[in-house]
Amino acid sequence: MQRTSDQASDIKRWGAGALVFAALAVVGGMSNAYVISLLTIVLLFTFMGQSWNLMLGIGGQLSIGHALFVGIGAYAVAILNIKYGVTPWIGLLLGAVIAGFVGAVLAWLSFRFEVRGIYFALLTIAAAEFARIMFGGWDYVGGMQGLFYQAPSSAIDLGMLRGDARFYYFVALALAAIGVAGTELISRSYWGYVWRAMRDDDEAARALGVRTFRHKVLVVSISAATAAIGGGVLGLVQGAIFPDSIMGMAISVDVLIGPVVGGLGTAFGPLVGSMAAIPLHHAMGALGDALGLPGLNSVAYGAVLILVVWFLPDGIWPSIVRLYGAIQLPARGPIPQLRKVEE
């Protein structure tokens, strides 16, 4: 009986997801260039938010330096494509492999020497800043002047992953859909169960036979690899990459704002959160420019974060779900590290 209701809620959940993405596809067909380019960024950060969400929301490991992985992905694609004319598909793959490896090494060293929780998060910031400064001083990759893609022709070239704004919108939409579906699938897989167990209680999970050390390294590595794929596409969309913009703290914050605002550990949270936070960020940026108040966008980010943490500590999405009680959440949970501090 319980299993039948599981199946019914499965169908509901996947149906709802398919509807949302179908609607977004229609939006992409109809909207003007500004909306398209804004939504492309939202969807890319939905995907990268999912990668971050996988690590903290499901695996329980906090990163505030995801810009490191985003940047590795962006540079891998850009270097291969701009300098050697290699298709971005190869660059995305290579970027994911390198970022996955860097993530695994970082996690291995860190957890091996018992650097955990907030201290691990600090280490991720340090690693990202180290990479940003290193790339800034590295002439081969353009240093601070960065790397520029050739202006995309209007023709769509799937093999070289080049095209107009609408093309990138659909690429980003596909990535976001993969991110949401992937989170849902992983959350209910073997990995999802053991990761959520170690997120909720590391020691109790170990007592139940979960080899938490290797699973922590694994979740960081997978999160890093997927973030790199998002970064590679982000670089293509922006047409140029600079260490300060693609590996800066701002990227790390943009990556985590979606899941935190939308709902950590949920499949839809990062989408909802990115939809809410990133357009606001842009609008406030424009308003700030118009009023001669630079930094208004950051103030808006801060305000949204405070309001959400204060009024909807689980994020927007779980609150909607609880309100309607329609869809069961795969994995609910506020930020584990922060929660421990509160207790």
Added chain:
Amino acid sequence: MTALLEVKNLTRAFVGLVAVNDVSFSLQAGRITALIGPNGAGKTTCFNLVAGALRPTAGQVLFEGRSLEREPPEAVCRMGIARTFQIVRPMKDMSVLENAMVGAFSWTTNVKEARDKAYESLDNVGLAGKANARTDQLTLPDRKMLEMAKALSTRPKLLLLDEVMAGLRPTEAAGVVGVLHRLAEGGLTILLVEHVMRIVMEVASTVVVLHHGAKIAEGKPSEVVADPAVLESYLGAGFHA
């Protein structure tokens, strides 16, 4: 009679305190053994040494002839020893069923298999009807039962129970006793650390008594409670029945 677990000259010293001092005992397969003693006797330390949560200063723990005192807790679990925690520790953002599934992933990566095993474990402790509940909706006795179900999902040969009866009312404790008897009849070996003497008398076939970290008695419950050394440890010198 074969010993499933052998504890040999186990010693654990903390700074300035020998919590467990040269303790030896063995667990017979399919039996329920109780580890008792007054507060601070070293029961929980001894328990944690067997579970791999602590490393001994000296001595050995042999499980099916294999030495496990240098193994981490997850390896000890995978060898066939499951434990519960004295303070219940449900994974609070996972459902009751999902909690019970985690242990099954120590021997399978198949989600359906894990779910089936979890239903079986929950059924064993009488929680099957609450599979879809959130853990914070459970009463304390149910949470204790969930701890057992989680451990049972790992398919243990030996189950270590740390004060499962603590905080339970007599009727609730009687329910746990029934479950323990059923599990032992099914061939499971159980070691329980327990405070409530009446319950120990009911369930255990062998009792090991610790006092100030040392073993002072071992035997059938009826023999042990008549032992003057045991009475003295619990009630103080000068008490004679």
